[in-house]
Amino acid sequence: MNHEQSRALYDRALSVMPGGVNSSVRAIRPYPFFVQKGDGGHVVDADGNRYLDFVMGYGPLLLGHDMPEQVQSAVQRRASEGPMYGAPTEVEVELAEFVARHVPSVEMVRFVNSGTEATVSAVRLARGYTGRDKIVVMQGGYHGAQESTLVEGEGDDTHPSSPGIPERFAEHTLTVPFNDEEAAHTVFAKHGDDIAAVLTEPILGNYGIVHPVEGYHETLRNLCDEHGSLLVFDEVITGFRVGGLQCAQGKFDIDPDLTTFGKIVGGGFPVGAIGGKSEIIEQFTPAGDVFQSGTFSGHPVTMAAGLETLRYAAENDVYDHVNGLGEQLRLGLQDILEDQAPEYTVVGTDSMFKVVFTRNAPDSFEGHCEAGCQQREDCPRYEHCPKNAGDIKRAETERWERLFWPEMKDQGVFLTANQFESQFVCDAHTGEDIEDALEAYKEAI
Numbered sequence: 212m213n214h215e216q217s218r219a220l221y222d223r224a225l226s227v228m229p230g231g232v233n234s235s236v237r238a239i240r241p242y243p244f245f246v247q248k249g250d251g252g253h254v255v256d257a258d259g260n261r262y263l264d265f266v267m268g269y270g271p272l273l274l275g276h277d278m279p280e281q282v283q284s285a286v287q288r289r290a291s292e293g294p295m296y297g298a299p300t301e302v303e304v305e306l307a308e309f310v311a312r313h314v315p316s317v318e319m320v321r322f323v324n325s326g327t328e329a330t331v332s333a334v335r336l337a338r339g340y341t342g343r344d345k346i347v348v349m350q351g352g353y354h355g356a357q358e359s360t361l362v363e364g365e366g367d368d369t370h371p372s373s374p375g376i377p378e379r380f381a382e383h384t385l386t387v388p389f390n391d392e393e394a395a396h397t398v399f400a401k402h403g404d405d406i407a408a409v410l411t412e413p414i415l416g417n418y419g420i421v422h423p424v425e426g427y428h429e430t431l432r433n434l435c436d437e438h439g440s441l442l443v444f445d446e447v448i449t450g451f452r453v454g455g456l457q458c459a460q461g462k463f464d465i466d467p468d469l470t471t472f473g474k475i476v477g478g479g480f481p482v483g484a485i486g487g488k489s490e491i492i493e494q495f496t497p498a499g500d501v502f503q504s505g506t507f508s509g510h511p512v513t514m515a516a517g518l519e520t521l522r523y524a525a526e527n528d529v530y531d532h533v534n535g536l537g538e539q540l541r542l543g544l545q546d547i548l549e550d551q552a553p554e555y556t557v558v559g560t561d562s563m564f565k566v567v568f569t570r571n572a573p574d575s576f577e578g579h580c581e582a583g584c585q586q587r588e589d590c591p592r593y594e595h596c597p598k599n600a601g602d603i604k605r606a607e608t609e610r611w612e613r614l615f616w617p618e619m620k621d622q623g624v625f626l627t628a629n630q631f632e633s634q635f636v637c638d639a640h641t642g643e644d645i646e647d648a649l650e651a652y653k654e655a656i
């Protein structure tokens with residue numbers, strides 16, 4: 212595989228952009244390939260190499276790279292009528308109605324421009340609504356590049372995980388390991404009256420893919436209710452992907468107070484949103500006092516892309532297709548691991564998937580969770596499957612990144628560049644693509 216053009220582009224990029232990229236995760240070693248264009252379920256790089264793409268923009272591309280006719284024409288019409296106005300448009304109302312109609316806990320929506328902005332605003336809203344400062348997040352959980360959640364440490368011994376963030380921010384952020392009910396009880400016993408919200412992804416999607424153990428969400432919901440705290444689901448990844456249009460909260464039958472969205476809801480354009488009960492969402496300005504605003508928020512081109520993408524998904528059995536392919540892929544991966552690396556774990560659900568290079572597990576897959584770890588208690592591998600970010604971190608992350616990822620790339624399969632980020636099947640993928648991917652895994656694992 213020739214990468215001359217990408218190498219030259221990266222050389223130029225390093226002179227004018229820190230690390231040569233605009234988002235850290237893209238700085239694949241020794242240098243990333245530069246994408247020339249997308250093509251359905253594939254991408255083509257600057258040197259003309261074609262890859263089967265499971266990165267899918269790190270989550271936003273439910274349909275793949277080709278916009279269906281109805282999405283494309285809505286986007287082009289919007290753009291040609293002037294990109295944005297600083298006055299409301301009908302399409303914002305339509306997308307808000309669509310979200311409120313399909314997502315069980317959502318009555319009202321505020322659109323913003325990124326997942327980060329959504330979680331920043333949700334945390335501010337929870338603090339403003341409850342009059343409390345502390346938030347609880349999952350260790351290793353990712354909620355975007357925001358001051359309050361970029362923390363490391365355990366319980367109330369937390370510190371900023373990046374320079375540039377005052378210690379004071381971390382003081383208000385408490386961490387617990389995902390899936391650890393005891394830790395959640397402990398943190399509430401100690402700080403319950405000061406906790407504004409628990410902020411968690413329903414499924415950890417940025418640290419392997421970790422499914423909740425049975426009863427975990429319910430425990431968080433109950434603790435929040437008992438202490439007058441809000442439960443905030445960060446569905447930036449899982450929204451309109453896991454559980455289809457009802458999102459992961461519908462699939463798990465949990466009623467969060469607030470939900471953050473991003474990624475898919477903008478149909479591939481920059482987006483975020485905060486949804487929830489009217490009583491809470493109406494605390495945002497100008498209805499209430501919690502300041503929230505944005506020049507580009509509710510951008511008409513983004514709103515049109517999001518609305519038509521979701522309509523297309525609803526009308527064309529997109530979720531059946533992508534979830535079916537996801538299952539085919541995860542089942543195939545389990546077969547491969549059974550032969551070649553029984554200590555590894557297949558994770559994922561719906562159209563999300565990953566192989567975590569765990570170090571210990573029984574040799575046999577007998578009686579295990581089918582098509583990806585679901586944290587089933589009677590699964591013989593239950594004791595060994597990753598339950599939280601710490602477990603994922605202890606896997607063979609170096610092997611994954613330095614040996615496995617490049618090998619897959621050389622075989623023309625584009626995966627997310629490390630052990631942690633989720634991978635996605637899209638509507639443009641076919642059963643044949645999945646078979647090709649499995650052949651590549653067979654070689655590379």
Ligand SMILES: *Cc1c(COP(=O)(O)O)cnc(C)c1O
Nearest residue numbers: 325326327353354355445447448
């Ligand atoms: C991607 C992501 C974010 C941040 O969204 P951006 O659009 O990158 O700012 C927040 N939360 C979760 C769960 C995400 O996956």
